[in-house]
Amino acid sequence: MKAANAHEDKTYSNGYSTNASSLFYIWHDKETAFENIWKWNRENQERKKMSKPHIVAIPYPAQGHVIPLMEFSQCLVNHGFKVTFVNTEHNHKNQLHLASLPDDLEPWVDRSELGQLTEALKWIMPGKLEELIENINQGESDRVTCVIADENCAWALEVAEKMNLKRVAFWPASAAALTLIFGIPKLIHEEIIGND
Template sequence: MGIPHFLVIPYPIPGHINPLMQLCHVLAKHGCKITFLNTEFSHKRTNNNNEQSQETINFVTLPDGLEPEDDRSDQKKVLFSIKRNMPPLLPKLIEEVNALDDENKICCIIVTFNMGWALEVGHNLGIKGVLLWTGSATSLAFCYSIPKLIDDGVIDSAGIYTKDQEIQLSPNMPKMDTKNVPWRTFDKIIFDHLAQQMQTMKLGHWWLCNTTYDLEHATFSISPKFLPIGPLMENDSNKSSFWQEDMTSLDWLDKQPSQSVVYVSFGSLAVMDQNQFNELALGLDLLDKPFLWVVRPSNDNKVNYAYPDEFLGTKGKIVSWLPQKKILNHPAIACFISHCGWNSTIEGVYSGIPFLCWPFATDQFTNKSYICDVGKVGFELDKDENGIVLKEEIKKKGEQLFQDQDIKERSLKLKELTLENIVEDGKSSKNLQNFINWAM
């Protein structure tokens, strides 16, 4: 009998590519064969063609259907172009890959969300399929529950909540405010796409989650498909990055006192306006702690923000992109001002770092509830009546966090619980082994 051969297909954004790449390195360690399908555009942008990835992973590409000059920060445009153009091309690609190794043909397709069409293609070819959900299991539970939430009148057919209330998806799960549903910032077109994708995802035998039983234990009663295999923390140096990582930050951190630095990063997609950017800059000055701040370049690699005239920034270092897991594990880091994307959340928890939560969109509001209300390892940065986080709020909550010993202890305890899952006999490790056995 041959070895399991996985075809993996991420939606082309870093928040999907990175956890799937980490899963691939884990599978490769278990002796599995991996074929990684990127869009042509994403493959050119991504710095993942390093030697170690090349040794263990075979990279292939298909076009996303857009022109090189098209604006790929328009996610709706990318999403629907992929849905139109890639499905007809996939069967031929599978045929070509299989022809190269008759003994070890593709036995399972792993997709991230938005790429459900590939599960349909695989299903029609008799190939098993699996989803790697890159958000929290709780956000997946919310999406899974859309039909029931509509039937119960909690949300309407466009996903908009009918009244402000707290809902509980299953008896032991934490109560969540309806205004924190993961699709709260979606329009009707994207909400319909989400609901349709959830139906397609039923073709996936497993819904793998980059989380642990301890972090979200009650959520796993929602569906037997949910399988926690996290935290996926392999190979930070082989991370697929769309931007050049600034390695000088680690030297800078070495010169800072232990637990003194505020780390600020809002992931690969979140955007704030100039007014909010000014408040953040001045808030970091007011807090008067060393800070390491990621100001991501725009798509054409230019930074579009202007720093306010009064901004001193003397205590900080500002960079365009970083090897985040290495940064969070550095002893100088005291707290993480984060958008609460799930990858950042799990990396912060894995490193035992308390959070200042600043969610922007999708499941970030659900994750914020877990950080602040369930795990109690962070504070939310509240907005004023105009929807702005003011500099005074950044100073106040930052100082509060620095003085709170309990939050630091809870963060370290949560780290310990999380790490127990990926030791040899840990729950996540066992789940992953069972998954590989099933794929064969």
Template sequence: MNCKLKICHAKLSKKNPPSRVVDQIIFSGSISCRQPHVLVIPFPALGHVAPLMKLATKIAEHGIDVTFVNTEFIHAKIIASMQGKAENSSSQIMLVSIPDGLDLQADEREDPHKLMTEDPQADTECTACVIADISVGWALEVAEAIGIARAAFVPFGPGSLALSLHIPKLLDAAIIDPNGFAVLNYGLISLSNEIPAWNRNEYTRSFPTEPNVQKIFFGSTCAAVQVFKISKWVLNNSVYELDSPACDLIPSVLPFGKIVEWAPQENVLGHPSIAWFLSHCGWNSTMEGLSMGVPFLCWPSFADQHHNRNYICDVWKIGVQLLPDENGIITRQEIQINVKALLKNDGIKGNSLKLKEIARKILVEGGSSFRKFDSFISQIK
């Protein structure tokens, strides 16, 4: 089933900041009350927008109207990617664009609730749920103030999410300091024996040479964690069967499987001539490669990518990692050696195909992700 698209633009101004725009969209009459309505708000970066756009499409296929809010830059890319799509469904996705809001005064941007004192006195029964990326937690706070159900979307893996949720315990145990730095020089940060540990030098939230950056980043991470306290659901683009120990540490998590569909990478990975995938190990790419049964050549850079690499190479055993030399450089010889080793490794090829089959089964009727997503849809209808 394809989804009908409707395009509109919301005006952002000093008297109409992002939170107020969200407020207005929730109360707008642009989508009728003939069926439930969900408002989806991604963080304005392509790696965050892609999985939420796919999720919005899946939701609309179940007879639920969806309003998808983007900044103008991202909105234009979404429209371009939708060219030629069929529009023959009774459901619809309304794509709403808003300016970035950089012309607002600083004090107006700091408090997203400032202009929410006026009550529109409108019927809120149409809007069943607000789904927002954890990086735009203010949208979920707006929904809470209005009394709308909330779902936090997490675009990275459950291991990194579990680590974020355990920050208070890590602080109490003096494993990290108040700025988020790992305390032990050569130790590992571990949540359980079944979850790959984080090396201090690869810790997701450490910027040892940039203390100011570290303070800001760790502060934003702690703020994002608070979003989970006001969210009924935590939506995660993951597979329970592949990381059940981490999923079990996350209350209310719904790992609904691979929903990412960001052409042309998926089309390329699915081609039978592809022998391996050189990847930075971002979570979207990890799920895409895993679902296509393609072995990985791992070259992580920062954030959760190192931990995803640990899953790929050490837990799932579907790839090999590139190691830098004494100068921190990945040499061409290192790449050549590992490409040859990867092509000769039947064990990695076999594991990749097994995980591909697991990913396929969880998405069909009766699979774990199918059941979780179906339950989520039933609750918001």
């Protein structure tokens, strides 16, 4: 992964955009991403004299998305960050024992149906995440300073922007897959592949 601290406005083919106040990271090399976040944190601590940086990490609740962000979060913890790892209650009840948010889907709903899960997350979770961050900030000395969200959870980055928090898009798959996704519009334009 090449981590980029956005110094100019950019819009990516998947709809994500960055501006001077945002950070945009793509998962491939967690150490490079970590170094850039750590550098930002050191500068921020010197300016604000904060106690401990507090990051909220939000994976997309599907196979292959939770563990990479959990590993990256552990790297951040090992270097002095406080991390609140947020996931749906369904995943926590079955796999993890951490703080969770309800997804408001009925227990019998098949969460492997990603279209339905994505729609539910998009409409239900923003308010719940904002409430969680407000509760953390009211009850703890280490206020939330950054939100790291799976790239499939763009709604979480919008909440972070609304709350004036740093935000990071996390890509859990390979750099090759991301390159392909960003390259598809060009391949279609050059008629190397078809629209369908």
